Amino acid sequence: MPELPEVETVRAYIHQYTAGKKIMHIDVRLARLIKNADADTFIHALTGQTIEAVKRRGKYLLLQCSGSHSLLVHLRMTGSLIYVPHWQENIKAAHIIFSLQEGTLVYRDIRTLGCLWLVPPQGPTGIQGYDTLGPDGNSPACTTAYLRQALAGTQRYIKSFLLDQTKIAGLGNIYVDEALFLAHISPFRRCHTLTQEEIEHLHDAIVHVLHEGLKYGGTTIQNFVNGSGREGQNQNHLLVYGREGTPCVFCGGTIQYKKLTGRGTHYCPHCQH
DNA sequence: TAACACCTGTAA
Protein backbone atom coordinates (compact mmCIF):
# COMPACT_ATOMS: atom_id res chain seq x y z
CA MET A 1 0.00 0.00 0.00
CA PRO A 2 2.02 2.91 1.18
CA GLU A 3 4.87 4.57 -0.65
CA LEU A 4 6.96 7.52 0.48
CA PRO A 5 4.15 10.13 0.41
CA GLU A 6 1.76 7.86 2.31
CA VAL A 7 4.36 6.87 4.90
CA GLU A 8 5.42 10.50 5.34
CA THR A 9 1.77 11.52 5.80
CA VAL A 10 1.41 8.91 8.52
CA ARG A 11 4.69 10.00 10.10
CA ALA A 12 3.59 13.61 10.41
CA TYR A 13 0.30 12.69 12.06
CA ILE A 14 1.75 10.12 14.40
CA HIS A 15 4.54 12.47 15.41
CA GLN A 16 2.06 15.23 16.15
CA TYR A 17 -0.14 13.03 18.33
CA THR A 18 2.35 10.76 20.07
CA ALA A 19 5.63 12.64 20.52
CA GLY A 20 6.27 13.24 24.20
CA LYS A 21 3.80 10.57 25.32
CA LYS A 22 4.70 7.56 27.44
CA ILE A 23 3.84 3.98 26.47
CA MET A 24 1.87 2.65 29.45
CA HIS A 25 0.86 -0.77 28.13
CA ILE A 26 1.33 -2.88 24.99
CA ASP A 27 -1.11 -5.54 23.77
CA VAL A 28 0.50 -7.87 21.22
CA ARG A 29 -2.26 -9.83 19.51
CA LEU A 30 -0.27 -11.08 16.51
CA ALA A 31 3.29 -11.69 17.60
CA ARG A 32 4.56 -12.90 14.21
CA LEU A 33 4.48 -9.31 12.94
CA ILE A 34 7.42 -8.61 15.28
CA LYS A 35 10.37 -9.93 13.32
CA ASN A 36 13.34 -9.80 15.66
CA ALA A 37 11.99 -10.34 19.15
CA ASP A 38 9.39 -12.38 20.96
CA ALA A 39 6.35 -10.60 22.35
CA ASP A 40 7.60 -10.55 25.94
CA THR A 41 10.96 -9.03 25.02
CA PHE A 42 9.23 -6.46 22.82
CA ILE A 43 6.73 -5.48 25.50
CA HIS A 44 9.36 -5.33 28.23
CA ALA A 45 11.73 -3.16 26.20
CA LEU A 46 9.17 -0.56 25.16
CA THR A 47 6.71 -0.32 28.04
CA GLY A 48 7.41 2.74 30.17
CA GLN A 49 9.37 4.47 27.41
CA THR A 50 8.40 7.84 26.01
CA ILE A 51 8.02 8.29 22.25
CA GLU A 52 10.39 11.16 21.52
CA ALA A 53 10.01 11.51 17.77
CA VAL A 54 8.64 9.72 14.73
CA LYS A 55 11.02 9.63 11.78
CA ARG A 56 10.95 8.13 8.30
CA ARG A 57 13.48 6.67 5.91
CA GLY A 58 12.19 5.32 2.60
CA LYS A 59 9.03 3.42 3.53
CA TYR A 60 10.19 2.71 7.10
CA LEU A 61 8.88 4.50 10.17
CA LEU A 62 11.12 4.89 13.21
CA LEU A 63 9.49 5.64 16.55
CA GLN A 64 12.39 6.92 18.55
CA CYS A 65 11.93 6.14 22.22
CA SER A 66 13.53 7.43 25.41
CA GLY A 67 14.92 4.09 26.55
CA SER A 68 17.65 1.99 24.99
CA HIS A 69 15.32 0.50 22.38
CA SER A 70 13.17 2.08 19.68
CA LEU A 71 10.56 0.77 17.26
CA LEU A 72 10.84 0.35 13.49
CA VAL A 73 7.75 -0.29 11.37
CA HIS A 74 7.21 -1.19 7.70
CA LEU A 75 3.57 -1.06 6.56
CA ARG A 76 4.10 -3.24 3.45
CA MET A 77 0.77 -3.53 1.57
CA THR A 78 -2.06 -2.90 4.01
CA GLY A 79 -0.47 -1.85 7.28
CA SER A 80 -1.52 1.35 9.00
CA LEU A 81 -0.56 3.14 12.15
CA ILE A 82 -3.30 5.25 13.62
CA TYR A 83 -3.70 7.33 16.73
CA VAL A 84 -7.08 7.29 18.41
CA PRO A 85 -8.04 9.35 21.47
CA HIS A 86 -10.13 6.45 22.78
CA TRP A 87 -9.49 2.78 22.03
CA GLN A 88 -12.52 0.83 20.87
CA GLU A 89 -12.68 -2.93 20.59
CA ASN A 90 -14.51 -2.70 17.24
CA ILE A 91 -11.41 -1.38 15.44
CA LYS A 92 -10.76 -4.08 12.83
CA ALA A 93 -7.44 -5.85 12.20
CA ALA A 94 -5.80 -4.27 15.26
CA HIS A 95 -2.74 -6.43 15.92
CA ILE A 96 -0.49 -4.38 18.19
CA ILE A 97 -1.99 -1.83 20.57
CA PHE A 98 0.11 0.74 22.41
CA SER A 99 -1.80 2.42 25.23
CA LEU A 100 -0.22 5.81 25.79
CA GLN A 101 -0.57 8.08 28.78
CA GLU A 102 -3.10 9.86 26.62
CA GLY A 103 -4.74 8.09 23.68
CA THR A 104 -3.81 4.88 21.87
CA LEU A 105 -1.50 4.06 18.99
CA VAL A 106 -2.79 1.11 16.95
CA TYR A 107 -0.96 -1.00 14.37
CA ARG A 108 -3.61 -2.34 11.98
CA ASP A 109 -3.05 -4.60 8.99
CA ILE A 110 -5.63 -6.49 6.95
CA ARG A 111 -3.19 -8.71 5.07
CA THR A 112 -0.75 -8.92 7.99
CA LEU A 113 2.26 -8.56 5.71
CA GLY A 114 3.71 -5.64 7.67
CA CYS A 115 6.74 -5.83 9.93
CA LEU A 116 7.76 -4.39 13.29
CA TRP A 117 11.25 -4.55 14.71
CA LEU A 118 12.66 -3.76 18.13
CA VAL A 119 15.54 -1.42 17.37
CA PRO A 120 18.67 -2.03 19.46
CA PRO A 121 20.56 0.84 21.16
CA GLN A 122 23.00 1.21 18.26
CA GLY A 123 20.14 2.05 15.89
CA PRO A 124 18.30 0.25 13.10
CA THR A 125 21.39 -1.37 11.63
CA GLY A 126 21.36 -5.07 10.92
CA ILE A 127 17.65 -4.95 10.15
CA GLN A 128 17.13 -6.48 6.73
CA GLY A 129 16.29 -4.02 4.00
CA TYR A 130 17.08 -0.96 6.07
CA ASP A 131 20.86 -0.89 5.81
CA THR A 132 20.90 -1.09 2.04
CA LEU A 133 18.39 1.67 1.28
CA GLY A 134 19.34 4.05 -1.52
CA PRO A 135 18.70 7.78 -1.19
CA ASP A 136 15.08 8.87 -0.77
CA GLY A 137 13.63 9.86 -4.15
CA ASN A 138 12.97 13.40 -2.95
CA SER A 139 16.22 13.91 -1.05
CA PRO A 140 19.10 16.13 -2.16
CA ALA A 141 21.25 13.00 -2.39
CA CYS A 142 19.15 11.66 -5.25
CA THR A 143 20.71 13.85 -7.91
CA THR A 144 20.68 13.51 -11.67
CA ALA A 145 24.37 12.65 -11.47
CA TYR A 146 23.65 9.86 -9.01
CA LEU A 147 20.93 8.47 -11.27
CA ARG A 148 23.14 8.66 -14.35
CA GLN A 149 25.89 6.74 -12.61
CA ALA A 150 23.51 4.13 -11.19
CA LEU A 151 21.63 3.63 -14.46
CA ALA A 152 24.77 3.21 -16.52
CA GLY A 153 25.67 0.05 -14.64
CA THR A 154 22.64 -2.05 -15.52
CA GLN A 155 20.53 -3.29 -18.40
CA ARG A 156 17.38 -4.05 -16.43
CA TYR A 157 14.00 -2.42 -17.10
CA ILE A 158 13.82 1.16 -15.84
CA LYS A 159 10.63 0.37 -13.92
CA SER A 160 12.29 -2.48 -12.08
CA PHE A 161 15.22 -0.19 -11.21
CA LEU A 162 12.92 2.51 -9.83
CA LEU A 163 11.12 -0.03 -7.64
CA ASP A 164 14.44 -1.26 -6.21
CA GLN A 165 14.73 0.30 -2.75
CA THR A 166 18.51 -0.17 -2.75
CA LYS A 167 18.70 2.23 -5.73
CA ILE A 168 16.05 4.79 -4.76
CA ALA A 169 14.06 4.57 -1.55
CA GLY A 170 10.37 5.37 -1.28
CA LEU A 171 9.01 4.78 -4.75
CA GLY A 172 6.41 2.05 -5.30
CA ASN A 173 4.13 0.92 -8.08
CA ILE A 174 1.92 4.02 -8.24
CA TYR A 175 4.58 6.71 -8.20
CA VAL A 176 6.89 4.82 -10.57
CA ASP A 177 4.15 4.57 -13.20
CA GLU A 178 3.29 8.25 -12.68
CA ALA A 179 6.92 9.42 -12.90
CA LEU A 180 7.67 7.44 -16.07
CA PHE A 181 4.49 8.77 -17.68
CA LEU A 182 5.39 12.38 -16.87
CA ALA A 183 8.93 11.84 -18.15
CA HIS A 184 7.61 10.22 -21.36
CA ILE A 185 9.80 7.17 -20.77
CA SER A 186 8.51 3.65 -21.37
CA PRO A 187 8.61 1.35 -18.32
CA PHE A 188 10.14 -1.26 -20.67
CA ARG A 189 13.20 0.84 -21.50
CA ARG A 190 16.54 -0.61 -20.42
CA CYS A 191 18.37 1.52 -17.87
CA HIS A 192 21.64 1.94 -19.76
CA THR A 193 19.85 3.34 -22.84
CA LEU A 194 18.50 6.48 -21.10
CA THR A 195 20.00 9.72 -22.39
CA GLN A 196 21.23 12.54 -20.18
CA GLU A 197 18.14 14.56 -21.11
CA GLU A 198 15.79 11.70 -20.27
CA ILE A 199 17.49 11.17 -16.92
CA GLU A 200 16.99 14.84 -16.11
CA HIS A 201 13.31 14.60 -17.03
CA LEU A 202 12.96 11.44 -14.98
CA HIS A 203 14.58 13.09 -11.97
CA ASP A 204 12.23 16.07 -12.21
CA ALA A 205 9.25 13.74 -12.61
CA ILE A 206 10.18 11.70 -9.52
CA VAL A 207 10.47 14.83 -7.40
CA HIS A 208 7.20 16.15 -8.82
CA VAL A 209 5.06 13.04 -8.27
CA LEU A 210 6.33 12.62 -4.70
CA HIS A 211 5.60 16.28 -4.01
CA GLU A 212 2.08 15.95 -5.42
CA GLY A 213 1.47 12.81 -3.35
CA LEU A 214 2.55 14.66 -0.21
CA LYS A 215 0.51 17.73 -1.09
CA TYR A 216 -2.67 15.66 -1.31
CA GLY A 217 -1.99 13.60 1.80
CA GLY A 218 -1.18 10.34 0.00
CA THR A 219 -3.02 8.09 -2.44
CA THR A 220 -5.89 5.90 -1.24
CA ILE A 221 -6.84 3.07 -3.61
CA GLN A 222 -8.41 0.79 -1.03
CA ASN A 223 -6.85 0.80 2.38
CA PHE A 224 -4.53 3.70 2.94
CA VAL A 225 -5.43 5.95 5.83
CA ASN A 226 -3.32 8.62 7.45
CA GLY A 227 -2.52 8.66 11.15
CA SER A 228 -6.00 9.92 11.93
CA GLY A 229 -7.69 7.17 9.98
CA ARG A 230 -8.66 9.40 7.06
CA GLU A 231 -8.09 8.76 3.35
CA GLY A 232 -5.65 10.60 1.12
CA GLN A 233 -6.75 12.57 -1.95
CA ASN A 234 -3.96 11.99 -4.46
CA GLN A 235 -5.95 9.24 -6.21
CA ASN A 236 -7.99 12.09 -7.71
CA HIS A 237 -4.85 13.50 -9.32
CA LEU A 238 -3.22 10.39 -10.80
CA LEU A 239 -2.55 10.56 -14.53
CA VAL A 240 -1.95 6.90 -15.46
CA TYR A 241 -2.10 4.57 -12.48
CA GLY A 242 -5.43 2.73 -12.53
CA ARG A 243 -6.49 4.59 -15.68
CA GLU A 244 -6.15 1.80 -18.24
CA GLY A 245 -8.65 2.14 -21.08
CA THR A 246 -9.09 5.89 -20.53
CA PRO A 247 -7.65 8.67 -22.73
CA CYS A 248 -4.06 9.80 -22.24
CA VAL A 249 -4.05 13.40 -20.97
CA PHE A 250 -1.24 14.25 -23.40
CA CYS A 251 -2.25 12.63 -26.71
CA GLY A 252 -5.81 11.33 -26.24
CA GLY A 253 -4.71 7.78 -27.01
CA THR A 254 -5.66 4.89 -24.76
CA ILE A 255 -3.74 4.09 -21.56
CA GLN A 256 -2.50 0.49 -21.60
CA TYR A 257 -2.08 -2.07 -18.85
CA LYS A 258 0.57 -4.81 -18.92
CA LYS A 259 2.45 -6.89 -16.41
CA LEU A 260 6.12 -6.06 -15.99
CA THR A 261 8.12 -8.31 -13.66
CA GLY A 262 4.90 -9.24 -11.92
CA ARG A 263 3.64 -5.72 -11.32
CA GLY A 264 0.63 -4.14 -13.00
CA THR A 265 1.98 -1.38 -15.22
CA HIS A 266 0.07 1.57 -16.68
CA TYR A 267 1.45 3.61 -19.56
CA CYS A 268 0.77 5.38 -22.84
CA PRO A 269 2.47 3.54 -25.75
CA HIS A 270 2.22 6.65 -27.90
CA CYS A 271 3.81 9.14 -25.46
CA GLN A 272 6.31 6.91 -23.65
CA HIS A 273 9.36 5.60 -25.52
C1' DT B 1 14.94 -12.15 -13.43
C1' DA B 2 11.02 -14.91 -12.80
C1' DA B 3 8.16 -17.33 -9.89
C1' DC B 4 6.52 -17.87 -5.55
C1' DA B 5 5.68 -16.93 -0.82
C1' DC B 6 3.61 -14.31 2.81
C1' DC B 7 -1.99 -12.92 3.82
C1' DT B 8 -6.87 -11.19 3.25
C1' DG B 9 -10.40 -8.72 0.88
C1' DT B 10 -12.67 -7.24 -3.22
C1' DA B 11 -14.15 -7.23 -7.83
C1' DA B 12 -14.67 -9.39 -12.24
Next chain:
DNA sequence: TTACAGGTGTTA
Protein backbone atom coordinates in the same frame (compact mmCIF):
# COMPACT_ATOMS: atom_id res chain seq x y z
C1' DT C 1 -13.80 -19.17 -9.01
C1' DT C 2 -10.11 -16.52 -10.25
C1' DA C 3 -7.32 -12.61 -10.58
C1' DC C 4 -5.57 -8.88 -8.53
C1' DA C 5 -3.96 -5.43 -4.91
C1' DG C 6 0.38 1.08 -2.51
C1' DG C 7 5.76 -4.61 -0.89
C1' DT C 8 9.60 -7.29 -0.42
C1' DG C 9 12.34 -11.58 0.76
C1' DT C 10 13.64 -16.19 -0.79
C1' DT C 11 14.32 -19.62 -4.12
C1' DA C 12 15.03 -21.72 -8.60
